[in-house]
Amino acid sequence: MPAILANARKFLANSDYPFDKVVYLKTGSYTVPNNTIGQTVTIPHGLPFTPLIGGNWALMPSFTVAYEYSTGPFPSSAAGYLFDTRANAYADATNVYVSTDNLNPSAKTVYYRIFGFQPSTSDADVPGIASQGDSFLFNTDFNYTKLYLSGFVDTPATTDLSVNVPIAHGLGYIPQVSAWVSNATYIFPVGSSHSFASSTLASANGSHLNFTIKPFNDAQRAHYRIYLDS
Amino acid sequence: MTKPSLFISTTDFPTLKNDATATASGVVAGSLTITGSGFITNFGDLTVGTLGSLARGRIASTKNNNNFYLGQTILFDRVGTAAGSAAPYSISAFMFRIAPTTLRIQIYISNPYSTTLTCEAGDETISFHVNTFVPPFA
Numbered sequence: 001m002p003a004i005l006a007n008a009r010k011f012l013a014n015s016d017y018p019f020d021k022v023v024y025l026k027t028g029s030y031t032v033p034n035n036t037i038g039q040t041v042t043i044p045h046g047l048p049f050t051p052l053i054g055g056n057w058a059l060m061p062s063f064t065v066a067y068e069y070s071t072g073p074f075p076s077s078a079a080g081y082l083f084d085t086r087a088n089a090y091a092d093a094t095n096v097y098v099s100t101d102n103l104n105p106s107a108k109t110v111y112y113r114i115f116g117f118q119p120s121t122s123d124a125d126v127p128g129i130a131s132q133g134d135s136f137l138f139n140t141d142f143n144y145t146k147l148y149l150s151g152f153v154d155t156p157a158t159t160d161l162s163v164n165v166p167i168a169h170g171l172g173y174i175p176q177v178s179a180w181v182s183n184a185t186y187i188f189p190v191g192s193s194h195s196f197a198s199s200t201l202a203s204a205n206g207s208h209l210n211f212t213i214k215p216f217n218d219a220q221r222a223h224y225r226i227y228l229d230s
Numbered sequence: 231m232t233k234p235s236l237f238i239s240t241t242d243f244p245t246l247k248n249d250a251t252a253t254a255s256g257v258v259a260g261s262l263t264i265t266g267s268g269f270i271t272n273f274g275d276l277t278v279g280t281l282g283s284l285a286r287g288r289i290a291s292t293k294n295n296n297n298f299y300l301g302q303t304i305l306f307d308r309v310g311t312a313a314g315s316a317a318p319y320s321i322s323a324f325m326f327r328i329a330p331t332t333l334r335i336q337i338y339i340s341n342p343y344s345t346t347l348t349c350e351a352g353d354e355t356i357s358f359h360v361n362t363f364v365p366p367f368a
Contacts, residue, residue, distance in 0.1 A: 015238050017238070018235075018239070019238065019245040020245055021237075021240065021243035021245055022243055022245060022246065023234055023243055025366060025367060055284065056284055056285075056365075063281065063282035064281065064282075064329070065328055065330075066282055066283075067327060068287070068326070068327075070301070070303050071302045072326065073326070074326070074334075074336060082322055082338065113365065115246075115284075115366055115367075118234055118235065120235075123233055123235050125232065126232060126233070126234055128242025129243060129244070139247065141249070142248060142249050142364060143248040143249075144245060144247060145246060145248055174298055176286055176361055177300055178300070179300055190300055191287070191300050191301030191302060201299055201300075202300040203297035204288065204297070204300070205295075205297050205298070229248065229361070
């Protein structure tokens with residue numbers, strides 16, 4: 001665990017801690033028929049590792065109204081489910097996938113934006129991608145999250161329904177955290193439709209990041225990134 | 231070609247720029263009753279972020295030790311009563327962007343039973359925390 005520079009989180013950027021570099025960007029769209037579950041688009045990523053992905057999606061190309069993966073528009077009536085249309089994103093060694101459930105009676109065009117980090121298990125060379133979304137590579141109007149800890153934990157295949165894994169950070173406050181969980185094939189962002197009963201969870205408090213991993217009959221690896229920022 | 235992990239910062243790669251942070255909370259009253267197959271919901275709107283911004287959200291409940299769970303959709307498992315028997319149900323807490331600078335936080339409880347559901351006793355406070363980021367996309 002690296003030493004903490006006092007109040008390092010109060011700096012916009014701090015050269016004691018790395019910036020979290022985006023090594024993959026992809027945008028696109030596809031149409032999902034009405035009343036369809038799991039309509040998936042496959043996107044080759046060309047990276048020598050499985051990226052840790054995130055992003056958002058929209059039903060309009062302007063992204064004026066946009067949703068994080070695993071969420072979507074709340075139905076206007078008592079439909080009995082949370083989202084009319086919901087997109088999820090995940091990755092494997094060769095592809096990124098966007099999978100959409102569309103319970104709406106109309107077909108929907110899903111516009112997706114995906115970014116990816118390099119996992120801590122890889123130090124592969126990566127072709128650079130120029131910053132595209134902002135005119136400035138560095139802009140003091142914004143805070144640059146300081147990557148404090150990154151790593152992974154493995155849980156073997158067991159018949160246990162869940163395994164709790166604490167990761168100590170000792171910051172004394174609740175930090176920003178990103179997490180992903182993988183089985184033998186796919187890596188999913190943690191944060192996708194969490195149910196305490198069925199999904200891997202990541203929670204943070206002032207001292208630890210705690211994973212509740214669901215390895216039932218399946219070995220799992222959870223990747224994490226903990227930032228100094230709160 | 232570059233090994234990104236060797237550099238604190240490099241102009242070959244963009245990063246996520248944190249432009250705003252917002253928090254909010256709501257109280258779910260204890261022993262709420264929900265008619266058979268009905269639901270209750272409530273929401274609030276936060277002014278945070280910019281057009282197309284990314285969100286890193288976390289959600290906590292006082293009934294789960296106030297630990298903040300990573301995600302934009304968290305389903306808290308609870309057990310109430312319906313027709314005199316124990317009746318599991320979920321409190322769904324989620325957030326989504328409804329306008330360029332507006333994030334909606336919402337709590338939704340659906341009664342999956344055909345008879346009236348009486349929710350768990352005891353109020354609980356559900357807290358939302360979101361950090362938004364300038365999108366690195368063109």
